[in-house]
Amino acid sequence: MFHHLILQCIDKFRGERTTSGIYNLLTGKRSSQTMQDAKGYQVDDFFGIMPDLRRKQLDAHIHPLIQEGLIVVNDQSFPTLTSSGKDALYSYKGPKIQYFKGMVWHEVIPSFWRRVYLLIQMMANRKAGIKHYYPIVDDYQAQRWARLVYHKFQHKLPRLIQSLYEEIHTLLENHSVIEANLYVHRLTGGKVIGLTVEQLKEMYGMNDVDVQLHLEHTHYYLFLEAKKDKESYPVLHLCTKGLDVTYLITQSARKTYQYFMQGLSIDEIVTLRKLKKSTIQDHIVEAALIIPDFSIASFLSDYDVDDINNMALAMDTQKLKQIHEAFNGKYNYFELRLALASGQHRIEGRNSTT
Amino acid sequence: MRVDLYAALKKYFGFSSFREGQEEVIRDVLQGKDVLGILPTGTGKSLCYQLPSKVMGGTTLVISPLISLMVDQVKQLKSSGFQSVTALNSFMDKEEKQKVMNRLHTFSLVYISPEMLQNQRLQQRLQHMNIKLFVIDEAHCISQWGHEFRTDYLKLDQTIDLLKNPPVLALSATATPEVQQDIMNKLRRPHMKKRIYPMDKQNISLAVEEHLSPEEKTERIIEVLTKNQAPTMIYFSSRQWAEKVSFELRDRLKQRVAFYHGGMEQTDRMLVQQQFMNNQLDVICCTSAFGMGLDKKDIRIVIHFHLPPQLESFIQEIGRAGRDGEDAVSLLLFTRQDHHLPQRLIQSELPEKKDLNRIFSFLQKEREVPEDEDIMERFQLSESQWNFVKFKLEEEGMIRGRWHQKVPSAIQQKIEQSLENRWVYKQNKLTEMMKWIHETDCRRTSLYKPFQEVIRKPHVPCCDACDFKLDELSFCEDYKEYKKSSWEERLSLIFSQGVLL
Structure with a gap:
């Protein structure tokens, strides 16, 4: 894979x-x-x-x-x-690569799978009557979350356990067999301890990167399905609660963005933040890329943006140097990057409306 | 204090009897005495303070050198229903640390690493708490003559003063009479009640074999484990070898084999440990990182593929076998070249003389002492190498926090001398180990003689110099093979489907 x-x-x-x-x-x-x-x-x-x-x-x-x-x-x-x-x-x-949504979700996926692994262990052990055991996920946040859930739903745990089992079963039935196998053998609960990547690799005769990639693909699959269908997957949906899209933007870029929104110019931000101009420009491009309604009107007109994007389309490239040359230096590199960045949203917007 | 100890033992830990030494130590502790307890590995040292902490109320502080050990202990206690326990160490995330700090007084048992204990805010916090007992785990670390000298242990006496002298319990599994005396001196408590228990294991047979090559060792292990099927640990001094041999064994043995070392991803480490505990694995190929705090009772065979750097480590590691009191075996394999590995280990722990000189002249030019990480990076020193230098400079009053002064040549020489002493000491330890593997008389006697006067008669064949023949050994336990099941079967097994609540 x-x-x-x-x-x-x-x-x-x-x-x-x-x-x-x-x-x-x-x-x-x-x-x-x-x-x-x-x-x-x-x-x-x-x-x-x-x-x-x-x-x-x-x-x-x-x-x-x-x-x-x-x-x-x-x-x-x-x-x-x-x-x-x-x-x-x-x-x-092989199994189709279809569920990854990295740009949007990669930051929260680890929290999601940790919660799920822990919750499964807790629930399965409770059902098996195992009272003393080590939590299989060594992560403070996830453990705290699992304890909260456990206490909150104490009065209806048996129903929760059965539902969790059925949700996973249903979702895996509609998943590729090989990925379902890998995923379930990774789980710990009841009388079995999950397998290491090394052991999975041995058992299914694949390399370790593939094992990890398949597991991750399944994490995305479960996450996306559970997120969008609370009715069918109530317990897994619970595991996605509070895990929301974080606009993928660095702390530093966020600061620049805030100043910019307050009406400061790039040069003013440069002075204020004691950073290089190119760094501040990077931040602006980053914001234009990530934040859908970010307006770049103070740098480029709609006409310019279309002009640049059309050229990129016509030349069928994203290489700035080539585009720059084609315009004979009419736009600088910052403007080109900005236009291409914001152009992305237009294309996406068009795709989703058709 | 009159307490029904047996009732408390049953109530809090579910046991109905004490193991050797536990009751005596606990009674002394409850009477408010300072106690030095030397109890061999696997006899439940930790119960000696866990039970008092339940009975006495207030807070019991436990100083423990290894964070992994500490964390394991806390997990183990929590998993057995002992909730009011926590561990403070520098690796915790901020939020978590803050949470624990805020309610520190509510815990009956608090594990702290020695370097964390030097934190001023923490000290202030502790001064206002009701500290009933101050426990020093692995107390041999305080002694330069102990095998794991830790400089930050030397400040413990000051901390004890600061906390208005609560009763002290110093515990260790391996401490020669010399080290025992040193512990009491360094703590400035010459009248501690000594509770020393023999560390010779009467249920472990010992064997040592010389081989020509690592490959030959591997063949020998395969031979032994083909005839004997029982939970087994094999110790290696490097990660590469642990992996390499585990692959070989996995291909050629019926047992389920896995490797374990500190370089593995955290989830996988956790899984391997749990599988071994859960009897889903039979043979573990590991470095000394494994087994800290692991409490598997039925390990039958401990094999050393490489030499440990000293007898103390060896004694601790074989002590993981046979904790249930049933028969067990220790087998050490060596080749003529094997002393190179522990040699290298010693090198990585101590700085060289030229490092000292470079650091001295570097400090002369600097305005303040750089951060630990920076200086380690700059001089390519390991943590323990830098700790050695730093502590020596602190001890001589040459540095205090970021402040430092020029190091006079007399003091330079003094530090060089103590470095040399340390080298010699470590070398002697290794020589001791080397001597032992070439021993032709009873191995049991020569192994335990430095630690105790009387060596007890074993319940099992003694050693290969006496009456133990490894080739006649036969452990045969039930074992299962990996079964490949469909995900549906596995999932329903996990969730006990078809089983009514």
Whole structure:
């Protein structure tokens, strides 16, 4: 599955981004470059879905793809798909990658799965009559949450337990078998302790990155389904409570954004915050990317924005240098980035209305 | 204080009898005496303060050197229904720490790391609390002659004064008579009631074997474990070896094997420990990071793939076997080259002389002492290497917090000398270990002789120098193989489906 994901990323990046770009995307690097790429190349669903991925692991998985002739890396280290790479991408038979929504949810997914694992252990142990045990998730916030739920619903625990079992059962029935297997064998409760990634990898004969990716995919699946359907999945829905979209914006960018909303100019913010102009500009681009109703009218007219986006569309690229040259320097880089960033929302808006 | 100890034991812990030494220590403690308790691993040292803390009310402070150990203890207590307990350490997140601090006085048992104890705010807080008992766990850490000397333990006597001298209970599993005396000196409590119990395990047979290569060791383990099926721990001194051998064993044994070390992801570490406790695993290949606070009673075999750096660690590690009192075995495997590994371990714990000189001249140029992390990074020192230097400088009054002064050459020499002493000490410890593995007389006698006068007669064959033959050993317990089940089956097992409440 990881290979498929890598091929997808390379395909979307169209030879315009390096392996580092892929790495930054998957691990969710907080930089305006990475975020802008995620949006621009429409891979924002994969943003931050593998926070623990190590660079060495990624390289180890890219290497065989080169050897098998599925991708080629040019001398500027931009990978592209070969024609057999394209075939491999389209003929992929594994579980479809369909539930990741990284840009929106990657920050809350860990809280969600921790809650679920703990709650399952608590409920299952209660049903099995096991009173003394170690919580399987060593996280203070999650433990506090689970204790609260347990006390709050003390009077109707048996019903809650049965519902939790049925909710998971129903959701997994509509999920790929391999991912259902991996997920359930990871769970701890009653008389069984869950398996480690190492053991799952052995049992199902796959590599450890795939094990983790499949588990994460299932976490997203359960989260999204539970979030949108409270009626069908009341207990899992409970586990999503309070886990909301946080506008993915760095603390520093937030500050700049606040000053900007108070009517300060970029130069005034530069003086006030004692930061470089380019940094403040990064913040503005970040805000334009993330915050849907952020107005950039003080920098660019609607006409300019359309002008730039149309050019990018016509040239079929997100590469700033090429666009800059095409305009003969009519717009500076900051304006280009800003226009492309805000252009994203227009495209999304159009897609969702059609 | 007249208390029905047995009723309390039953009520709070569900036991109906004490293990050796527990009752005597607890009675002394309840009479308000200062006590030095040397109780071997696996005899439930912690009950010696857990029970009094329940009976006496107020708060019992427990100073414990290892955060992981501390956290394990708290979890273990909580999982057995002892709720009024907490651990304060520097790794807690802010919110959590604040919460605990605010209601510190409501806990009957508070574990604190020694460095945390030096926090001024905490000290003020403690001064206004009703501290009934001050416990020093792993008390040998206070002695330079102990095998795990911790500089921050040396300030404990001052803290005890500050708290208006509550009764002190110092506990250790391994302390030679020399170390025992040193503990009392350093605490400035020469009249502590000594409660020393023998640490020789009468239910463990000992064997040591020399092999030519690591591969040969692995073959030997496979041979032994093919004939013997029972919960087994194999200790390694490196993570790589623990993994490597575990893969080999997994392929060639029927037992369920896993590895465990500090470099694993936290969830997976937790799962492996729980699987072992739950008898879902038979063999654990681990580093010394495993087993801290682990209370599995039925471990039958402990194998050392590498030499520990000193006898004390070895004694503690084999002490994890046979806690249920049933027969158990310790097997140590070595090759001629094996002393290199503990040697390297010692190097990583102590700075070199040239490090000292570089630090001295660096400080001379600096206005204030940099943060610990920065200085460690700058000189490529491990935490314990820097701690050694820092403590020595503090001891000589050369640094205090961020403040420091020029180090006169007399003091430089003094510090160099104590570093050298420490090196020699560690080397001697290793030599002691090396001597023991080459022992031709009774191994039991030579292993425990430094710690106690009388070595008891074992209930099992003694050692390979006496009457123990490893090849005649046969443990045969039921074991299960991994069963691959469908997710539906597994899920319904987890949720006990088909079972009525």
